[in-house]
Amino acid sequence: MKTKKDLLTTALLILFFTSLCILPSTGFAKTKIVWWHAHTGNIGDRVKDIVNKFNSSQSEYEVEAVYKGSYPETLTAAIAAYRAKTHPQIIQVQEIATQTMLSSGAVYPVYQLMSDEKIKINWADFISVVKSYYSYKGNLYSMPFNSSTAILYYNKTLLKKAGFKADKPPSTFEEIDKAAKAAVTSGATKIGFTVAWPSWTLMENMHAWHDCPFADQENGFAGLATQLKINDQLSERLMDLLSRWQGQGIFTYSGRGSRGDQPIINGEAAIGIASTALVGTLTKTAKFEWGTGFLPRLSGYSQGNSIIGGASLFVMKGHKAEEYKAVAKFLEFLSKPEQQAWWHAETGYLPVSNAALKALQATDHFKKNPNMWTAFAQISSGKNTVNTQGVRLGNLIAIRDNIEAEMENILTNKKTSKQGLNDAVKAGNQLLKEFASMYK
Amino acid sequence: MKKSIFKSRWLPYALIAPQLLVVIVFFFWPALDSLRLSLYQVSPFGDKKIFVGVQNFVGLLISPEYHRSVLHSFIFSGAVTFLGLTVSLFLASLANQKIRGLPFYRTAVLWTYGIAPPVSGVIWLMIFHPSYGILTYLLSMVTRYEFNWLLKGWVAIVLIVLAATWAHLGYNVLFFLAGLQTIPKSVVDAARVDGASGLSLFRWVTLPLLSPVTFFLFIMNMVFSFFETFGLIHAVTQGGPGDTTTIMVYKTYLDGFVSLRIGVSAAQSAILMALVIFLTVLQFRYTERKVFY
Numbered sequence: 001m002k003t004k005k006d007l008l009t010t011a012l013l014i015l016f017f018t019s020l021c022i023l024p025s026t027g028f029a030k031t032k033i034v035w036w037h038a039h040t041g042n043i044g045d046r047v048k049d050i051v052n053k054f055n056s057s058q059s060e061y062e063v064e065a066v067y068k069g070s071y072p073e074t075l076t077a078a079i080a081a082y083r084a085k086t087h088p089q090i091i092q093v094q095e096i097a098t099q100t101m102l103s104s105g106a107v108y109p110v111y112q113l114m115s116d117e118k119i120k121i122n123w124a125d126f127i128s129v130v131k132s133y134y135s136y137k138g139n140l141y142s143m144p145f146n147s148s149t150a151i152l153y154y155n156k157t158l159l160k161k162a163g164f165k166a167d168k169p170p171s172t173f174e175e176i177d178k179a180a181k182a183a184v185t186s187g188a189t190k191i192g193f194t195v196a197w198p199s200w201t202l203m204e205n206m207h208a209w210h211d212c213p214f215a216d217q218e219n220g221f222a223g224l225a226t227q228l229k230i231n232d233q234l235s236e237r238l239m240d241l242l243s244r245w246q247g248q249g250i251f252t253y254s255g256r257g258s259r260g261d262q263p264i265i266n267g268e269a270a271i272g273i274a275s276t277a278l279v280g281t282l283t284k285t286a287k288f289e290w291g292t293g294f295l296p297r298l299s300g301y302s303q304g305n306s307i308i309g310g311a312s313l314f315v316m317k318g319h320k321a322e323e324y325k326a327v328a329k330f331l332e333f334l335s336k337p338e339q340q341a342w343w344h345a346e347t348g349y350l351p352v353s354n355a356a357l358k359a360l361q362a363t364d365h366f367k368k369n370p371n372m373w374t375a376f377a378q379i380s381s382g383k384n385t386v387n388t389q390g391v392r393l394g395n396l397i398a399i400r401d402n403i404e405a406e407m408e409n410i411l412t413n414k415k416t417s418k419q420g421l422n423d424a425v426k427a428g429n430q431l432l433k434e435f436a437s438m439y440k
Numbered sequence: 441m442k443k444s445i446f447k448s449r450w451l452p453y454a455l456i457a458p459q460l461l462v463v464i465v466f467f468f469w470p471a472l473d474s475l476r477l478s479l480y481q482v483s484p485f486g487d488k489k490i491f492v493g494v495q496n497f498v499g500l501l502i503s504p505e506y507h508r509s510v511l512h513s514f515i516f517s518g519a520v521t522f523l524g525l526t527v528s529l530f531l532a533s534l535a536n537q538k539i540r541g542l543p544f545y546r547t548a549v550l551w552t553y554g555i556a557p558p559v560s561g562v563i564w565l566m567i568f569h570p571s572y573g574i575l576t577y578l579l580s581m582v583t584r585y586e587f588n589w590l591l592k593g594w595v596a597i598v599l600i601v602l603a604a605t606w607a608h609l610g611y612n613v614l615f616f617l618a619g620l621q622t623i624p625k626s627v628v629d630a631a632r633v634d635g636a637s638g639l640s641l642f643r644w645v646t647l648p649l650l651s652p653v654t655f656f657l658f659i660m661n662m663v664f665s666f667f668e669t670f671g672l673i674h675a676v677t678q679g680g681p682g683d684t685t686t687i688m689v690y691k692t693y694l695d696g697f698v699s700l701r702i703g704v705s706a707a708q709s710a711i712l713m714a715l716v717i718f719l720t721v722l723q724f725r726y727t728e729r730k731v732f733y
Contacts, residue, residue: 072698079700083486100700104485191571246591254571255590256680263571398699408681412591427505434701438483438490 030062031326033319034088037065038074038311042281043146046346054333061326071097071311072397082106082316089319089327092145092311095133096396099220101314102136103394103439108315108324110331111139117328121335125353129305129379132221133390134312142312143331144352146343148275149306149375150197150205152296153282154179155189156289158270162186169293173241176271176296180250183270192250196260196274199403200309202238203230208388209295210234211304215432220392224436228428230403231421237298239410239417246411253411256404275309276375279348283369292374294381305382307390310349341365350375394435399428471713477706484700496707505683506691506708513666513687516601520665524605525657528612529650533642535613536620546617553610557668561675564603589677593684596677600685603676604669611664612657619653620646652727659723663716688712 039047044067051065068074071094081087093101101107114121123131123140130147134140152169159166162183170176180192195201207214212234215225245251252269254260264272265281267288273295282290295306313334315327333339340356343349345365351357357376360366366373382388393399403424410420446452478497481490500506531549535542552560567575570588579587589596623646631645647654670689673679679686679694686694689712696705 076697076700079485100484103483105487106485252588253591256678259590266571268571395699395701398695398701401694401698405680405682408591412593412681414682431699434481438481438488 030060031322032062032064033090033323033326033330035063035065035090035092035313035330036068036074036078036088037092038068038071038094039092039146040067042284043277043347046343049346050334050339050343053339054330057333058329061329063326063330075100078316082318085318087316087318089323090313090315090330093142093314094311094397095309096391096393096400098134098142098312099392099394099396099435102141103435106317107141108317109136109139109141110143110313110315111141113315113324113328114331117325119328119332121332122353122355125355127350127352127354127357127379128384129308129388129390130350130352133308133392142314143334144310145313145334146277146310146347146349147308147312147352148277148310148349149308149379150201150273150295151276151306151374151378152293153264153269153272153274153278154291154293155264155267155270156291157267158183158188158288160289161188162270166289166291169291170271171294171296173238173296173298177245177250180245180271181248184249189268189270190249191252191254191263191269193245193271194252194254194260194263194269195272196254196258196264196278197309198253198256198260198407199400201273202242202407203235203403204391205295205306206238207234208304208307208390209382210298210301211383211385211387212301213387214391215393218386219389220394221386221389224432224439225393226429226432226436228399228425228432230428231418231425234298234301235421236417239407239421243411243413243417247413253408256401276348276350277310279369279371279374280346281348283348283371290371292371294374294378303383305384305388306378307388308350344372345369348372350379393432394439395431398431402427402431474706474709475713477703478710480703480706482702482706484702486702492703496703497711499704500707500711508683509686509688509691512597512684513689516597516604516669516685516687517662517665519597519601520604520608520669521658521661523601524608524612524661525654527605528609528657529616529654531609532613532616532620533646535617549613550610552606553608553614555607557604557607557671558675560603560607561672564599564606564672565676568599589681591681593681596681596685600669600673600677603672604665607672608661608664612661615653615657616650619650623649656723656727659719663719666715667712 051063068077078091130144134142154169156166164182170179184192213229216227217223217225242251263269337356337359340351341360344351406420406424409415410417481492535546576587587595589599673690677685679690692705692708695701
């Protein structure tokens with residue numbers, strides 16, 4: 001059996017190498033560039049659409065979009081490819097890996113690419129919370145692609161069933177308490193309140209939203225951060241509240257990453273906090289009445305703003321001049337107001353420029369889809385401070401993983417909020433120290 | 441013993457060269473490279489490498505998270521191996537009897553081995569999911585207890601142990617069945633004549649005669665549950681809740697591929713490598729001595 005397997009491996013290897021010899025000879029006259037991305041399902045299909053639109057809009061360049069798995073998988077694949085010098089021109093990178101990319105030395109900054117190719121893009125017109133996240137010293141390093149922010153979702157059908165007036169979304173945690181409790185005790189549903197991306201919604205966004213720092217050095221925007229600040233009163237109050245709610249059955253923890261999306265989309269959760277990217281899916285699939293609102297507030301903190309999530313497109317070093325021309329043309333295409341408007345309307349992600357926003361406002365798009373307006377209303381009503389630029393930390397993926405693990409320990413009463421948060425900070429600081437020692 | 445003799449001295453080497461090449465390129469080279477990397481602190485893109493000596497290993501040995509992943513690995517592997525061997529021995533003994541529809545039963549217990557771990561993970565995920573799983577729903581209805589393994593560590597461990605045991609059941613049953621069929625009928629008959637029956641026959645005749653197979657399966661199950669259950673854990677719990685289902689191989693993945701801490705991850709795979717070598721040596725030494733009976 002073993003030899004059969006090995007024979008197969010050898011056969012595959014031979015096939016692979018011969019195909020390497022054959023492929024280049026069948027090339028087109030078009031300049032071809034490759035883009036690795038991490039979208040499946042509805043959004044994955046829209047990625048195909050936007051690439052097809054670009055390819056048919058001109059005849060010189062061709063973009064090939066390749067799905068490479070989840071965000072971490074795409075990044076790992078890109079790193080392995082970069083080390084083997086077989087990397088694509090463009091990779092989509094999750095927002096929290098931004099510092100990793102900036103420090104990597106493998107990136108051709110987008111602002112520089114555009115000025116080298118003499119393509120003028122009005123960066124000043126980009127929406128500030130989006131631009132700040134991907135800029136370094138005022139220059140945009142990667143092309144914002146799918147930007148979202150955290151908003152509140154509420155299921156009107158469930159809340160009405162619970163005998164609760166569902167004419168407006170709950171705006172504070174006290175109001176969530178009442179509504180979620182009513183939904184659960186009335187037997188309308190088992191999930192009163194849940195969240196997706198626990199660290200992003202409850203820690204990163206809640207700190208920015210209440211104008212509290214997440215880490216030192218302005219969350220890493222002023223220099224390499226070395227200290228997390230999340231074992232503060234805000235987190236403690238929040239985690240105390242949630243673990244009490246979890247015990248009472250009002251809050252249901254749905255798991256890490258995007259797992260919390262499911263109960264919201266399925267209509268099981270009465271109230272949820274998740275990415276704006278759910279608006280598109282809910283609009284297409286929901287068989288119940290739903291609405292959106294601003295992130296809920298805790299009393300006693302000044303108003304900040306929500307921060308973005310999602311991913312941006314990094315251009316990689318080490319390719320030919322004509323390929324960079326193609327990349328620049330493609331990014332220019334993506335930044336056009338009509339493409340941005342289309343992308344937003346199809347997916348619920350934020351358009352990145354004010355021009356696109358104005359174009360959308362000129363139509364009846366937001367009147368027809370008020371839930372697509374919520375994120376903008378939230379961002380423009382918020383106050384931008386040093387705490388709302390985003391979170392730029394090295395090893396942030398590992399830090400986030402640590403935070404979510406400690407949240408699970410707190411919610412199951414294995415640790416008190418204080419203990420869990422202190423442990424998350426301790427582990428996080430160690431990771432920050434490790435990153436800083438490498439890039440001193 | 442008959443020796444095959446080649447006319448040319450180089451022919452045998454030429455014949456095994458492709459196989460050797462595959463082994464060297466896909467096994468030895470990466471293994472050596474990860475041993476080398478375990479002595480460095482490496483930036484994600486590999487552009488910066490700082491030699492840190494054994495610091496990665498020291499860091500692991502004093503890290504409570506790593507201790508927990510080792511503990512979880514042994515709890516998990518122990519449970520999977522014990523449960524897997526008992527259940528499959530039981531099933532194999534049943535399938536070794538003369539009953540009607542035997543080919544059907546034999547096939548039924550064997551085919552789980554044909555399912556890839558991530559696929560079996562997804563199947564169990566569907567059955568046990570806290571929000572849409574049919575079994576959690578039924579269990580909660582009967583027991584009034586929330587079997588939410590997203591939050592309850594022990595439920596998550598039980599779920600993963602059950603799924604891993606189930607996935608490997610076919611393999612175990614296959615070997616036990618083969619082992620049972622090699623037991624000479626004369627020995628069994630002799631024991632029967634001496635008055636042994638049922639349990640005592642099983643305890644004093646069948647079990648000792650099966651011991652080489654059992655030992656082989658013990659090693660294989662340990663290796664399987666240490667390494668090959670990655671797909672299962674990745675599909676179902678992703679190491680959570682907290683880190684209750686983060687076993688060593690999953691922590692190696694998390695540190696290396698999610699957190700991009702390559703040096704630390706390489707050090708962990710070096711430790712895992714040592715463990716496999718130990719288990720393999722154990723297996724070769726003892727299966728050659730035929731264990732004992």
